[in-house]
Amino acid sequence: MSQPTDTRVRLDRLADDLSPNGQVQTTTFHKAMDGIEVPKSLPDWYVYPNLALDGEILRGRVLLVDAAGAVGKSAAATAFSAILGWPLVHTERAQVGSFSLSGIIQESMGIDSDFLARVSSGTSGLVIDALDEALMRAGSDNFFAYMDNIASVAASIRSEKPGIILLSRTETADLVADHLSEKDVAFIRSRLDFFGKAEAEQYVRKYMRRRHSETSDAKYNAAMSHPAIFDKLLRKRMVGLGKLVAPNSDIRQEWRDFEDFLGYAPVLDAVAESVAVTNPALELSAGSNGSSSQFLRKVLSDILVREQSKVESGLIEKLRVTLSPGLDMASVENLYSPDEQVSRLAARAAGVEVSVELPASLPSELGATYRDAVEMFLSDHPFMRGKDFASVVFADYVIACAESPAALVSVDRQSASPRVGPFYCRFLAPAEADTHTSIDEKVIARLLASWRAESDVVQAQGFAIFSAGDGECRLTLVRGDMAHGDRGGFAADPLEFRVSNFSSLLELKSPIANISVVGNMGVHFSSDSEELILGDHVVVVVDEVEVDAKSIRVASNDEAPAILVAFSELKANRLERVGGSEALKISSPDSPGRLRSYTFEVESGHRMVTYSQYVDLRAILLSFGRSAAGDPAVYYEKIDQAIVKDNSSRRALFQYLVDRGVIYRDEQLYRLRRDSLSALGFGVSEIYRGEPGPAVLEFLAGIPGNAE
Template structure:
């Protein structure tokens, strides 16, 4: 069993130096007789074994970048003890005793060692993991033996405190036990909610904004605290919490949100110019389009920190000068990612070693890296520390062409292997292309399904998607509540590359719109396909790969559920639909499915749409139904207002609802021509008085027989110039 305790309280229970102030007799860059307290330090908690025992050695561990070195400095300062940076020590058989003698001299060193053995003085050792990397296993074991020799058979007051990463500390524990000392172990915890808030304040204290020290968080602490908590809660929900407050969410998400590098980046993100904007719609939030960039900044800051740390250790081992340009290519982000993939997947990848190093240097390099990698902050054992790190690595592997140098391909990940952040990382890391005056992320067609599943997994509110193509371009939009977003920035926008004309999607599939002149393949899991709610597919051809298809108009609906029917699944194909001849179709309720294509098999017959409106308009039936559903989607995209006609952001309607789809484009033109929709600056307005002339209301639009409600409007729209021209073009293409 273990419990959480304050590190400061634990430190206060350790022996303080009882001897007078130590005087360094010689200078050594690794030794600090009187370490200075770190500025702006937030003391974390530690996890302590409830069955703790007395020991002369206390091992303090944490993942990389958790703040071990600053904790070591704070601990040494509070105890008044010397601090040794082992990263700068050539550890070995007498590495520690020799250092003490050399720095303190023959008079002070014996006095200090005697006090240490009696448990009336303390010694803090930092960066054992880095020393381990530089020295190798034999010298590491000799050093641990030297630690045991130093404390001898004296008191067991945890007077030697050693900081390092998890894997190294496990090795240290075993080595000490072999030499007769069972060390006490504690691990630094991610920051608690209150500690996180304290660190955010300290981060902001150091920011110079618009030429002056930033202080809005101090001057307006209450509204700023609400603003901070709103951002943290956004992140918590992205991590899968459904808690109503960030405090309640912390137990499940604090492992990531309390990680100091994450807190520092979030703190910088919280800077805002105007106090009046706090908690308003203009205050920054981790919206869909910014979350990936924010998380990317967090992750890459950790990777760059690892690069710098390892290069510092490798330089003397390789005999390189600090100015040697070859240092800059060692242990890059990409190399770390490939090595992480190799470790997490059990090998199989050949690492391309730096070409600038000689064969002998490469042998040293490879040996050093293999010792250091197990302590990488992204790892826990052979897996990843958390889903944020694993999703970043998957996104990098998917997007970076240069990973092919290491024998890794850019194949799309399986949709079941991605977490809720993969879509956001892909959006943030992809190349961009200018589309309709907007910089849009470029996504390979093969990655669409993985991105859809990832985005859905990260949403608390129902997620929606729109996939629309035409001969010129294909677009994908993802949004949480995309029918009524707060603005276009809440939507992830992609333009699709490497188009084959066939989009492949996997079950479950719902809350989306697919419009394509190509083919759609929908595959099941274990031969079962789940469709709905609120799914519309308009395609040339549709193929179902599975033996059972279940359709529901309400997520999680069960027999006897009284849910309404506004989540209907609509499948319309201009060409053919292919499914297993023995396929079993289950639909609940019976009105949850509407289909239209030529010669449907017997399983589908009970769900065929009635005589298509195209029979009275001259449009081919499939195109006529697509137009009908386009009208419905446009009309239901407007948000109600208490003081004016319903509105929708024009950018949202033009780029997401309509996008590149010619059918929806002419539907919007027809509504404008009839005076039902008008443009007012950045908004479209839905003129309810004009709409009521056709007997159309919102409830009917959401119902199962909406086509009857729209019949009069549809008939008048077909008389507009834009629809007449569209009908001629469609009839010519049929």
């Protein structure tokens, strides 16, 4: 079966093409029955999606519509039914296993109903939704018996147009397609697509009208009371997110690069809530409210919660059927939790099997049934498109969550070497500024790769600072252009990580640039191509260095040379050649022969100043803010609990500032004495620029403990 093409048809126009003689059909029910209905109308907030078709619409008996999770499949089924007047069978409620399709029709319309004859003649039809949920609830044997009956009805259709519309998630649709093929029933495969740009904006506006109707909350009325200003705010928000999702594309011209995220209904729900304000003009002039990564966290968290609530009720019903007498499901809760979803998705994407801890409230005898059911829904998770993630945003979020200390399982992904995008480092970082996250050293390579990707997005240099000493190991990611604040939607605040259980050997893979490594440790350089590329601003001052490559290409310049200092040993046993620029400096007791022309002596009397110390100084001084008169102040709790915390090097720096008279205590406040700071040769304005000048470096060199 070929995959759906990119031929797009809007749902209402497709329904008009399917309608016999262009007329809405009338269906009479003998009695009300749960699981079958004809909706009288569509809600006014509904937005018609597009469908991508595979084949000609007039050549098939069945239209098989598949969709990723949460795209709006059930709403589309309702729309087809309302437009055509065809009965809508909610398969998840229709007691599949007790009733066949024919049985459902006869039970609801009467034994003498001619409805199935009208379907066969092409004057009416059926819309059958939620086949995936029916499979989970009824089991494969009952489900395929139900499909046999559907195939039999479809085979009787004499019209060239489809008389049955089936809707399910993608993996179940594959099973249905195979089954119809085996029964020799002609069908057309289609995919429910994400919203286009105009439809996405329309969806948000209608969301606002719906929520205002439901709640009467004034914040939802802005789309109606101030439509022009509201549209500007909405487009600004969409453009801001678009810069993150596809930074090299224009959201106004190349929507296809954004639609798998910004055309996705749950994401649009979160976007709508972010622009639900009583004064859109004030919000528009205020600029960004919080970092885009924080907004993305909320969007993705909301999707996981939505998926849990959708799947959980069906799981409980399925599990209840197989439960032994004497046990009940009353206390079972928190099935398919967001944490469980993330752990299972990470393992699935990595191609590894993991044992995820079952919900504590689940009876042990249901474990195997539960795992099988969850795996089926996992295949059609909203974050996935087939076996791949539907968006790099989803991928980075899942990988970061699975590698956080709070993950349900530890998925060893090192062998899988997953590619990460610019969001991974932000998702792994703490949600609040001026705090840190503990990480395993295995994720350092992915953090650095993500940081480089983010640097490309925001078009600003990003520096990585790795330091080990005094019983702690830290990785700090910081912008070289911090003075410009939020760049491309990414906050400029440094990201801080504690590396737990560090082995004292840091692995760095080529290409390497903009990194500082200082500490009592070793560094191992390697390259997949056997060529180690050293770019600008590479400073390594450690005990041991090993170069595991046949060649070194120096890509740095004289103003930012690559500097390798190994106090004990520098090994490069396989090194055959060194090329590129001459901007390489080596210092070691016994440098390898091919590196001796680059050696230099570390002069006595020089003190080592690490970039992390400058980052610490910046964090402390900028916490005071700016003041037009008097000494700037900050509450001492913020300094002690949010800025300095348990960071020993930052605490030593803070005490050094106190000892030099730059900072003093004033009851519940710390104050910054600007004249004392000026006496050191620099001011807060220089700190805002983001690069340390000579006076700042001289001050930092005087910190007790900086080795000569």
